[in-house]
Amino acid sequence: MCPADGGDSGGDRAPGKQPGDDAAFAALLEDSAEDLYEHAPCGYLSTLLDGTIAKINTTLLDWLGHARGDVVGRRTFSDLLTAGGRLYHETHFAPLLRMQGEVSGIALELKAADGSRLPVLVTSTVKTGGDGQPLLIRTTVFDARDRRAYETELLRARREAEREREELKRLNATLQQTLLPPALVSVPGLNVAAHYHIASADKVGGDFYDLFPLTDGTWGLFLGDVCGKGATAAAITSLARYTLRAAAVYDPDPAAVLSNLNTVLNHEYNGTDPRFCTVVFGLLTPDADRDGFRITLASGGHPPALLIRADGSADFLPTPGGQLIGVLPDAHIATTTVRLDPGDTLLLHTDGLTEAHTAQLGDGDRYGDEALLDFVRALGPTTAAHTVAAVRDLLDTFGTGVDDDTAVLAISVPRPPSEEQQ
Amino acid sequence: MTVRGRNHVTVTGRDGGPVVMLAHGFGCDQNMWRLVVPLLEQDFTVVLFDHVGAGRSDLSAWSRERYSSLEGYTEDVLEICHELALGPVTFVGHSVSAMMGVLAAARKPEAFAGLVLLAPSPCFVDDPATGYRGGFSAEDIDELLESLDANYLGWSGAMAPVIMGNPERPELGEELTNSFCRTDPDIARVFARVTFLSDNREDLAEVTVPTLVAQCSSDAIAPPEVGAFVQARIPGSRLVTLNATGHCPQLAAPEETAAAIADFARAGH
Numbered sequence: 001m002c003p004a005d006g007g008d009s010g011g012d013r014a015p016g017k018q019p020g021d022d023a024a025f026a027a028l029l030e031d032s033a034e035d036l037y038e039h040a041p042c043g044y045l046s047t048l049l050d051g052t053i054a055k056i057n058t059t060l061l062d063w064l065g066h067a068r069g070d071v072v073g074r075r076t077f078s079d080l081l082t083a084g085g086r087l088y089h090e091t092h093f094a095p096l097l098r099m100q101g102e103v104s105g106i107a108l109e110l111k112a113a114d115g116s117r118l119p120v121l122v123t124s125t126v127k128t129g130g131d132g133q134p135l136l137i138r139t140t141v142f143d144a145r146d147r148r149a150y151e152t153e154l155l156r157a158r159r160e161a162e163r164e165r166e167e168l169k170r171l172n173a174t175l176q177q178t179l180l181p182p183a184l185v186s187v188p189g190l191n192v193a194a195h196y197h198i199a200s201a202d203k204v205g206g207d208f209y210d211l212f213p214l215t216d217g218t219w220g221l222f223l224g225d226v227c228g229k230g231a232t233a234a235a236i237t238s239l240a241r242y243t244l245r246a247a248a249v250y251d252p253d254p255a256a257v258l259s260n261l262n263t264v265l266n267h268e269y270n271g272t273d274p275r276f277c278t279v280v281f282g283l284l285t286p287d288a289d290r291d292g293f294r295i296t297l298a299s300g301g302h303p304p305a306l307l308i309r310a311d312g313s314a315d316f317l318p319t320p321g322g323q324l325i326g327v328l329p330d331a332h333i334a335t336t337t338v339r340l341d342p343g344d345t346l347l348l349h350t351d352g353l354t355e356a357h358t359a360q361l362g363d364g365d366r367y368g369d370e371a372l373l374d375f376v377r378a379l380g381p382t383t384a385a386h387t388v389a390a391v392r393d394l395l396d397t398f399g400t401g402v403d404d405d406t407a408v409l410a411i412s413v414p415r416p417p418s419e420e421q422q
Numbered sequence: 423m424t425v426r427g428r429n430h431v432t433v434t435g436r437d438g439g440p441v442v443m444l445a446h447g448f449g450c451d452q453n454m455w456r457l458v459v460p461l462l463e464q465d466f467t468v469v470l471f472d473h474v475g476a477g478r479s480d481l482s483a484w485s486r487e488r489y490s491s492l493e494g495y496t497e498d499v500l501e502i503c504h505e506l507a508l509g510p511v512t513f514v515g516h517s518v519s520a521m522m523g524v525l526a527a528a529r530k531p532e533a534f535a536g537l538v539l540l541a542p543s544p545c546f547v548d549d550p551a552t553g554y555r556g557g558f559s560a561e562d563i564d565e566l567l568e569s570l571d572a573n574y575l576g577w578s579g580a581m582a583p584v585i586m587g588n589p590e591r592p593e594l595g596e597e598l599t600n601s602f603c604r605t606d607p608d609i610a611r612v613f614a615r616v617t618f619l620s621d622n623r624e625d626l627a628e629v630t631v632p633t634l635v636a637q638c639s640s641d642a643i644a645p646p647e648v649g650a651f652v653q654a655r656i657p658g659s660r661l662v663t664l665n666a667t668g669h670c671p672q673l674a675a676p677e678e679t680a681a682a683i684a685d686f687a688r689a690g691h
Contacts, residue, residue: 050668051640051667084565086643090641094668098673098674099456148572
C-alpha cells in the first residue's frame, strides 16, 4: 500500500529540503499576474489602433513621471515620443507594424514629465481577433540608456573610421606621387616614357623609377621594386631612390651604385627585420659617332630588361647572377653593356606585370616572361611611347588580375627623319 | 538604365482604364500601397514606383546633386509619365510625394488628370513670421536624423532576421527589410532633409488641375490645419477628412482611402 501524499517516502524531493520550502516556492510562483505586469522590469503598454493608450504599467509610468489618469484614454503612444522620434514612428515604425504585424528592437526616445529624455528599445505586436482583424497593439519598452550611449560611441567610431579611410587613400595617393618623378626629364636624342600602375588604393606600392642627368652629358636611370607594401615599403622606396641618386653622383659606375645601395639597406635593416629590393640601374652615355647611346646596366636580382631592335627583333638582356639588394653584406651585382642605335627601344619593368593573373590562360595562371617576350616581339620595331602605351593597355586587359603594383620605363633612340618617312 | 528600371516601375490593374499613379512618401516604398492596390485594380490602370534610393530602385542612379531637392524627384515623376505614355494620370502623392505632385502638375499640367494629396504638408517646420504652423522645429528634424542613425545601427544586419523569425535563413530577412522600409542610411538622411525642410507653400497656387486634399482625422505629422491650408491655397481644390488616424491612411484604412481615390479619379475631369 502506498501513502497517498508520499509524505513518508520522501518522494522525489531533493535531499536536505524541508517541507516548508515547497510552500515558499509555490507562493513565489503565485505572484499575481497583475503584479508581474505592473512592476515588470520593463514598460508595458497597450494602445488602440489609433494610438490611444488603453493600458500602461506602473514601471513605465514611474519612468516617465506621469499619473495614470493623465495618460490612459488621453494620450497616444506618439505623444510620449520626442518630436523627432514621432516623425520616425509615423514614417517607419507604424507602417512596418501595419505591414508585418510586429516590429522589434526599434530605438526611440520617450519624453518624461520633467522634460528629460529616456532612450528606449521598443517592440510591438498587433493583437488580432479570431477573424484576423487587428484589435490593439501591445508594446514593451526597455530602458536603453547604457546601450544607446554605447551605440552612439560605435556610430561615432564608425564615422571616424570612414573619414580616416578616405584620408588614408588620399595620403597614399600623395605619397605614391612623391616616390615617382613628377615628370620625366627630357634627354636630347632619346625618347622616354613611363607608367605606374597602382594595384590597390589602400596600400602604397613599392615600385619606383627615375631618370636624371649626371656629369659630362651622361644620364642615370633606375627602376626597382621593394619587397612588401605599405608605409615600411614606402620608407625603403624613399631611401632607395635618394641613395641611388646620391651614389650615382659619387661614383656613376652602375655596379658601384648598386653596391652602395646594398650597403645602405643592409646597414639600415640589419637584424630582425631584413628589407631588400630588386633594382636595375643604367648609365647612359651618348655615342656621338652613331647618333645613339651606350648603356651599361647593373642588376640586383631584377627581371631582365627587354631590348627591341630597329629591325623588329627583340630579346631579354640577361644579367645573370645579380643578387637581391640589401640581404647580404656583399651582394654580387651583374652588369651588361649594349649599344642603343636609332630605332632601338629598351624596356624596364617590375614583376607586377609578369606575375599578373590572366583569365585567358585559365587556372589563374601568371602572365610570365615568355608571354611578355612574345608581346614585345609583336610590337617591334617600336618606340618608347608606343611600348609603354601597349603595356598600359595590356595591364588594363588583366584588370584585377594585376595584384601588385607595376612600373615600366622605356627609352628609345629616334630614327633619323629621313628613315622615319620610309 | 531605363526609367522603368531606375524607379522599379510596376504597372498593374485594368488595361485601358483611367490611370492612377501612386507615389510613396519618406520612409518606405511602393509596398505602402499593397492594401489599396487590390481595391483599385478592377477599374484602373495602377502605376507604382519607388523613389530613387528607396525600395528596389536603382541605387546607382542616386546622386546628391539630383536628389537634394524635390526638383529631382519631380523630374523623375514626369519622366515616368512620359516613358509610360499612358496619357494624363491621376497622381496620388502621399506625404512628401504630395508636393512632388504639386510641382510636377505646375510644370506640366497636361500630364495630369488630377491630383490626390494624401496627408500632405507643404512645410513641416513652423514659420513664426507668417504664423504658419507646420508642427515641427528645425531641432525636431535633427532629432529625426538621430533616430534614423540610431535605428540603422541595429536595423541593418541583425534586426531583419529577428523580425522575419527566420534567423537560420538570413537572406529572407534581407529581402524583407530591403523591400519595405530599408534605405541606404546616407540616402535616407538626404531624403529626410528634403522631406522635412522643404517649403512649398508658394507652389500651391500654381496648381491648375483638379485637386483633392485628403487628410486624416488625427495625424501627428500633418495636423488638420495644414490640410486646410493646402486646400485654401490650391484654386478649386476640395478637402476631405478621412476617418483614418495616423499618417498612413493607405495602411490604416485602405478601403476608405481607395474609395476616396476612386471616386475622385472616376469623376473624369
